[in-house]
Amino acid sequence: DSGVTQTPKHLITATGQRVTLRCSPRSGDLSVYWYQQSLDQGLQFLIQYYNGEERAKGNILERFSAQQFPDLHSELNLSSLELGDSALYFCASSESTSTDTQYFGPGTRLTVL
């Protein structure tokens, strides 16, 4: 158990809908990262937050957004969902900088029908 929690574990929704994925980092970790793992794209970095502020962006679509709250939990919002958004979404956390070891959560499996 990495200490990173993600909810929900599974999510099934329809195209065009909007969903929110939630992540609670390990106690004391200030950075949160979001990743997408799909069959055809592999594992891709989406975005990083540090202590409530966006720190770095990867291959995140404009339909996706994220935020980190004062209690350091983070949410990833996915809107106007398409079939291709079906994937496993991971959250990871680290102590501070992105050079620190990242600890991954169990992931949220999103299925868009």
Place this chain on the structure above:
Amino acid sequence: AQTVTQSQPEMSVQEAETVTLSCTYDTSENNYYLFWYKQPPSRQMILVIRQEAYKQQNATENRFSVNFQKAAKSFSLKISDSQLGDTAMYFCAFMKSSSGTYKYIFGTGTRLKVLA
């Protein structure tokens, strides 16, 4: 652009034997980090080992060790005394962070099966 290549999609090894997973990468950077992650059937990503490019000494974590060849841009993972619980997908990853930019690139993975 940085790339990470894992040329072995699948491998198998007998329990208690040693296996080496290969990873090569391409970058023009001098300072960066390399990682091996394990993803068991539970799908959770677990950090196996990490190597800072500025360190010449190869990282070791119990039965896991790396052979880091910076000039050759090679970062292989050696698993000694393989155990059934080592059965998983293994991902090699490259990370570079500087001046607010951040690149974290994963290979396509090697599926390792440990045979009883």
